Amino acid sequence: MVANINEIQSAAAALLNEGKVKLVLGYRVRGNDRVPAFVTQADQVGCLAYDSACTQNLAAYLRKGEVRSRMPLAVVARPEVMRSLMLLTAESQIAEGQVTVLAVDEQGFHGVLDLAGTAKLLNEQYARIAPDSSLMEQLAKIEAMTPQERSAFWSEQFEPCTRCYACRAACPGCFCERCIVEMNTPQWISTAAESHGNFAWHMIRAFHQAGRCVECGACQDACPQGIPLMLLNHFIAREVEREFDARNGYDPQAEPVIGSWKQDDKQEYIR
Amino acid sequence: MKTLEATKLADLAAALTAAGYRVIAPCQRGDQVHLECYQAGKTLRADVIPVNSAKDALFPRSEVIGRYRFEGNEFETVPVAPQAGKTVLLAVRPCDAAALAPLDAVFNWDYKDEFYNAHRDATTVVALACTAADDQCFCTSVGGSPDSTANADAVLRPADGGKRFILESLTDKGQAIAAAGQAVLTEGQAQADPPAQVAPAFDSAAVTAWAKDGFDSPLWKELSLACMGCGACAYTCPTCHCFDIQDEATRREGVRLRNWDACGFGLFTKHAGGHNPRHDQASRWRQRVMHKFAYFPERFEMLACTGCGRCGRLCGNGMSIREVCSQIEQAAQAGVK
Amino acid sequence: MTQATTQTETKAEGFEPRIVAFVCNWCTYAGADLAGTSRLQYAPHVRIVKLPCTGRIDPLFILKAYEGGADAVLVSGCHPGDCHYTSGNYHARRRWTIFRRLLSLAGVEEGRLFFSWVSAAEGQKFADLINDVTAQVKAAGPFKHNPARRQAW
Ligand code: SF4
Ligand code: SF4
Ligand code: SF4
Numbered sequence: 001m002v003a004n005i006n007e008i009q010s011a012a013a014a015l016l017n018e019g020k021v022k023l024v025l026g027y028r029v030r031g032n033d034r035v036p037a038f039v040t041q042a043d044q045v046g047c048l049a050y051d052s053a054c055t056q057n058l059a060a061y062l063r064k065g066e067v068r069s070r071m072p073l074a075v076v077a078r079p080e081v082m083r084s085l086m087l088l089t090a091e092s093q094i095a096e097g098q099v100t101v102l103a104v105d106e107q108g109f110h111g112v113l114d115l116a117g118t119a120k121l122l123n124e125q126y127a128r129i130a131p132d133s134s135l136m137e138q139l140a141k142i143e144a145m146t147p148q149e150r151s152a153f154w155s156e157q158f159e160p161c162t163r164c165y166a167c168r169a170a171c172p173g174c175f176c177e178r179c180i181v182e183m184n185t186p187q188w189i190s191t192a193a194e195s196h197g198n199f200a201w202h203m204i205r206a207f208h209q210a211g212r213c214v215e216c217g218a219c220q221d222a223c224p225q226g227i228p229l230m231l232l233n234h235f236i237a238r239e240v241e242r243e244f245d246a247r248n249g250y251d252p253q254a255e256p257v258i259g260s261w262k263q264d265d266k267q268e269y270i271r
Numbered sequence: 272m273k274t275l276e277a278t279k280l281a282d283l284a285a286a287l288t289a290a291g292y293r294v295i296a297p298c299q300r301g302d303q304v305h306l307e308c309y310q311a312g313k314t315l316r317a318d319v320i321p322v323n324s325a326k327d328a329l330f331p332r333s334e335v336i337g338r339y340r341f342e343g344n345e346f347e348t349v350p351v352a353p354q355a356g357k358t359v360l361l362a363v364r365p366c367d368a369a370a371l372a373p374l375d376a377v378f379n380w381d382y383k384d385e386f387y388n389a390h391r392d393a394t395t396v397v398a399l400a401c402t403a404a405d406d407q408c409f410c411t412s413v414g415g416s417p418d419s420t421a422n423a424d425a426v427l428r429p430a431d432g433g434k435r436f437i438l439e440s441l442t443d444k445g446q447a448i449a450a451a452g453q454a455v456l457t458e459g460q461a462q463a464d465p466p467a468q469v470a471p472a473f474d475s476a477a478v479t480a481w482a483k484d485g486f487d488s489p490l491w492k493e494l495s496l497a498c499m500g501c502g503a504c505a506y507t508c509p510t511c512h513c514f515d516i517q518d519e520a521t522r523r524e525g526v527r528l529r530n531w532d533a534c535g536f537g538l539f540t541k542h543a544g545g546h547n548p549r550h551d552q553a554s555r556w557r558q559r560v561m562h563k564f565a566y567f568p569e570r571f572e573m574l575a576c577t578g579c580g581r582c583g584r585l586c587g588n589g590m591s592i593r594e595v596c597s598q599i600e601q602a603a604q605a606g607v608k
Numbered sequence: 609m610t611q612a613t614t615q616t617e618t619k620a621e622g623f624e625p626r627i628v629a630f631v632c633n634w635c636t637y638a639g640a641d642l643a644g645t646s647r648l649q650y651a652p653h654v655r656i657v658k659l660p661c662t663g664r665i666d667p668l669f670i671l672k673a674y675e676g677g678a679d680a681v682l683v684s685g686c687h688p689g690d691c692h693y694t695s696g697n698y699h700a701r702r703r704w705t706i707f708r709r710l711l712s713l714a715g716v717e718e719g720r721l722f723f724s725w726v727s728a729a730e731g732q733k734f735a736d737l738i739n740d741v742t743a744q745v746k747a748a749g750p751f752k753h754n755p756a757r758r759q760a761w
Binding site for chain 1: 667668671672675688689695698699701702703704705706707708709710711712713714715716717718722723724725737752753754755756757758759
C-alpha cells in the first residue's frame, strides 16, 4: 500500500462531504486481489486502497450508464488512467466538471485535480512512460521472424481466445455502444471462436485502438486466456508515434490520429 | 490398489492417447494452465485449477450443427453428425465433474440435445480429488466437496504426501481407463492424503430463498455496479451453457454454428426492434444469479454453480459470485428485500 | 469456401493467383476503364471491387478478401489532392499506414498487400500496375500462410 493512503481517503471524504462528487471510484483490497470500490458516503472511504497491484483502468466505468448517472464523480487515477481521461475528453465522452482526478502513482497520492490540471501534471511529470522492456524484446523477436512464422505465432496466440470480450469491456477506449464485432448485417467478423473470427477480431480490436490506446494493460490483465494483447497495442502505439508523431492521451484537445490527416503524411509505400 | 507416480501423469495421458482417447488434461500454456488436448511434450499440472472448465469438451465454444449447399436456385441441407470421439477428462476437479449434472439436466430437458449427448456418451471422467484449495474455492457451500466423486468414472486421489495418486475405478468406463493405462500404473499400497479444507462461504439455501422474491430488489443495482458486461465468467464457468445460433455462408454453401453466448452481454436479450428487456447490467447480473440459484433449483432441484471459484479468480472487475452470494445472504439476514 | 481452397492450393504449378482490388469510382476505376477502352492488355487475375472513394474502404474489406482466400489485395484511389470528396484518400492513407504494418506483424507480408494512386487518365499505369502486382504474386506463390483465411468447417 502506498504510504499516504490516508490522504487519498481524506481527500475522497472531503469531496463527498462538500458535495463536489456523488461517487468516488477507487480500489479496495479483497484477499490477494484489488477490486473496484464504489464509495458514495464519506464514512466508507476507509476501504479505499492503492498500490501497484491496482492495475484495472477505472476510466472504463465512465461508459457505464449506472456509473455515469452518478456524475460528477472522482476517479483514483494512475498516469495511464489519467491518459485515458484525456482521450475520453478529446473524444467528447467526458467534460470538465464531470470527473475529478485523485492522482496517484507508485509513490503515492499527488492531489485532487480537475481535467485541465491532470493534463498539466501528465505532460510535466509523466511525459514519457517507458513500456515494459520484456514487451519490446518479445516484439523485436516477432518482427525478426519470417511471415510464415509470424502467421503461425499469432494463430497459436489467438487460438485460446473464447471471444468473451473481457478485453473490450476492460478498455476505456472501447466505448462504442455497438461494437463492430456485433454488426451483423452483414456479419463482418465471425462470432465463432475459431481461427478466422479470432484473427479478424484481434486485428480490428487492435486497429481501433490506433492513436487511442494509452497502454494501460487493462485489456491483457482482463483476458482470462492469457492472450498477449499488449504486444499488438504497443506495436501500434509505436507505429503511430513513428508515422504521425502522436502520443495518445496527453492532449485533451487532440484531433483523432486516425480520422485526421496532413497533406504531407508519409506515403512511400503507395505506388 | 492401483497407484500412479505423481511424475507419471503425463505418461498416463500418453498411454490413453495411444489407446485412442482424446485426452483433455490440465496442460501448461505460457504461465497459465488450460484444460486442453494432451500432446506429447506438454507439461501436465495437477496442482493448479485450470483457467477454463471441462465443459469445453462436451459443449465446444463453436460447433457445426448443420450444413447446406446452394446450386443455382436449388437448396439442399447436408446432415451433420456430431464429431464426438472417445474422450477422457483426465484429472479434472470435482467441481468440474459436478457440473455435468446441471449440463446433463439442461441438455436433456425439453429437448434431447444430440450433440451434447454424443460428446457426453463418448466421455470418461477421471476426477482429481483436491488436497488444496484457494481463497476462491467454495464447493462446500453449494453441495460439493473437495473429494466428491459425483459424475466421475474414476478418481485420482493424491497419496503419500503428493508423491503418487491412487486410481479408483468407479464405473465400467473407469475400468477401461485403468486397463488402458495399465503399463504406467502399479499395484501397491498408498495412504490417501487428506482432502482440502474448504471453509463455507455462504448458505446457498438462504440465497435461493431470498432470490424467490428478490426479482425486483433494488439491491441488484448495487451488487452489479462493478460488472462491465463481458462474458469472461460465463465462458470459464463449468455450468454456463447459453449459446447462439449463427450461420456462416458463402454463395455456394454454409454452416450453421452453435457458439457460446453469455447473459452478461447487452446484446444477449436485445430484440431486433431495439427493445431490450434486460436493459441494464443490473438485470443481466440478476439473471446470472437467478439462473444458478433460483431457476435451476426450481426446475431441476439442483444448483447451477459448483463453487469452482473461476469467476472470482478471473474477473478483472472483482465480480465474484461467491462474494455476491455472501452479500445476498447478509441482506437476507438483515431483512433487506 | 472450398472453391477458393482448390484454386489456390492445388495449382501451385501454373499458379493463377486471385487478387482482389478495392478501387475508387472516380479515379482508379475510371483508369481501369480507360485501360480497357484503350485495349491495353493486362493480366486477368484481378477482381475489381468498386467503391465510391478510398475513404469508404474499411480495413475490414481487406480482411474479408484474405478471409475468402485472396492471394493478394490491391487498394487504389485518386492521387493526393484529387479526391472527388476532397479528403477521402488522405483519411484512407492514414488508416493504411497503420493497418498494413499491423498486418505485416501478423504475417501478411508486403508482397501480399499493395497500394497505389491511379488517376482517370492513367490507363497505362493501371495496366502496368496490374501486370507487376500479378507477376510479384505469381512469383511468391499461393498465400499458404494467410492468417486470415476462413477455416474449413
Ligand atoms: S482476447 Fe481474451 S478477453 Fe479478449 S475476447 Fe479473447 S479471450 Fe476474451
Ligand atoms: S487497448 Fe490500450 S487503452 Fe485499451 S485497455 Fe488495452 S492497453 Fe488499455
Ligand atoms: S473494438 Fe472497435 S468497435 Fe469494438 S468497442 Fe472497441 S473501438 Fe468500438
